[in-house]
Amino acid sequence: MQTLIYFLFVVMALSGVISSSQADLKLNYYAETCPKAEKIVLDYVHEHIPNAPTLAATFIRMHFHDCFVRGCDASVLLNFTSSSGNQTEKTAVPNQTLRGFGFIDSVKSLIEAECPGVVSCADIIALVARDSIVVTGGPYWKVPTGRRDGTISNASEALANIPAPNFNFSALQTSFVNKGLDLKDLVLLSGAHTIGIAHCPAFTSRLYNFSGIPGKEDPSLDSEYAENLKEKKCKSINDNTTIVEMDPGSFRTFDLSYYSLLLKRRGLFESDSALTKNSITLSYIKKLLQGSLQDFFQEFALSMEKMGSIQVLTGSAGEIRKHCAFVNS
Template sequence: MSFRTSYFVVVVQLLLGLAVLSASIADAQLSESFYAKTCPGGVQAVANVVNAAVRSNRRMAAGLLHLHFHDCFVRGCDASVLLSSVPGNVAEKDAPPNFSLQGMGVIDQAKAALEKTCPGVFSCSDILALAARDAISFIGGPTWKVPLGRRDGLVSFASEANNNLPGENFVHRTLLKVFTRKGFTESEMVVLSGAHTIGNTHCSKVTPRLYSYPSLTGADPYLSSSFVTALKQQCPNTRSIANKLVLLDSSKGGQTFDVNYYVDILNHSAVFKSDDALLYTQTGQDKVKALAKSQSLFFSEFGAAMEKMGRLSVLTGSRGQIRKQCSRVN
């Protein structure tokens, strides 16, 4: 190895080490008691707003969970997904993967409540993290620790959402690349995909699997015939139903956070190709089967993965800001 090459390798390793050290320092600054003195009732105030929203519309739980995920997987958990587009820049929320996001109004309500009692203290990114946990817990799902102290980012780019968020038609290789890039293992990818046990999608995302294949029925032959029949009844092949909503997991009305999503995958009754992709490897198959058999295992591992996700590339200390309104920088 030449001196120049070895020097380059050393520099790269040093930079990677500094990046890891920086992330570790940021993690260390997060704490569940972060607002104990500056906004003592803040965590409960967020829970009150979230619980009221989910009580009024149980499906809001899925919206708040997906909102947190779509935020963290782009620039890290910095609330960049909440920023509105401005002249000259299209923000994340206006990128195609985020067209169907729900729950931003709930985050705004929580932020408004906090600004009345402790103005300029509680970050939008912390509200997002708490809202996801509180919403899932409220509907009987798992809970997890949410260490606080994140600050809000200053920029948001639609192009980054397009490049970092998983798509419904991703094959295993592409899907795994998205997750490993964020530091998750294949096992954690399978666990986090369990979020599809609640929520819905539009018929426009489903109809290609029902009508575009060179088969007798036009449907993806991988899907079970009974599942295809049920989906075709919900999503006829017409433009008028493109925005009609379909449950990602129809068991128990799609209202229960449980392991039925994994049962659906094993029964060839999952909505997305990316759901089927979880079975591509033997390790993926084994994980899906294990989770399908044990709700306690699913809850435990989902909570751990969510806590890990909530630490992705957080801004702490003097980085970023505490937004007064979640949709725009100060």
């Protein structure tokens, strides 16, 4: 009982932090200082994402990874800070497969040409993530702006804060609670796995070395699906190059297929499978599948709005970087 009370206290306290931060953000924050900013982002996304639609999954992942480390402050974009000794978040294992940094830099350059030193890289990530998902047929969510950029980026913090694909339910719950997010947010944000791809090292232990036992397969993984992964995709535990669709047959479409696969024991990651092993998260999954796609979009939007407000820097905190990959000199 004491543990439950403590858990609820932590959730309430962290939720208060997020609410306070969110109050400092507002829609159309740049209406007077850079009125064309959001249109510049949207136009660039509309011009380029249709030719590279898989980047939509990349940018929502980038946004997620950024917000889970020091809050949504664009620290994931930094190449070097004096405090990190060049071991920035980019170099951490969870971020080594991130891409699209050049895309963000291009958007930043366009906005800097319009209004120098006004729009943060953190806001650009948030806007690009949303607009990329929308232009590829996914949900729309509100993106209040006014974030400022951080000046610290450490690989060790990324490794410690970004939920890993081999997390069990307890680890996932703790990770999300620490950011002021609840179990419903966990289920909904995991739904972003309905698009995109993964590299074999993120899950091959489930196929070849489960629980550290050579040759053992994760019994919670559908055997037919596991066999298909081994025969046609990741043919050895040492395969570091092959990519696999996270939502086979539907990985370009933002839909409910991901949740259907979870109930068939075909979630690619252990962290996906973990969502079915708790009665609360399992009930959320079933409720989503009983509802409409539009219901899912609306719920997903609310969780994205919460996530985008985690520990944001506002006011005089942080800075507005001139270049997203470097702190201002």
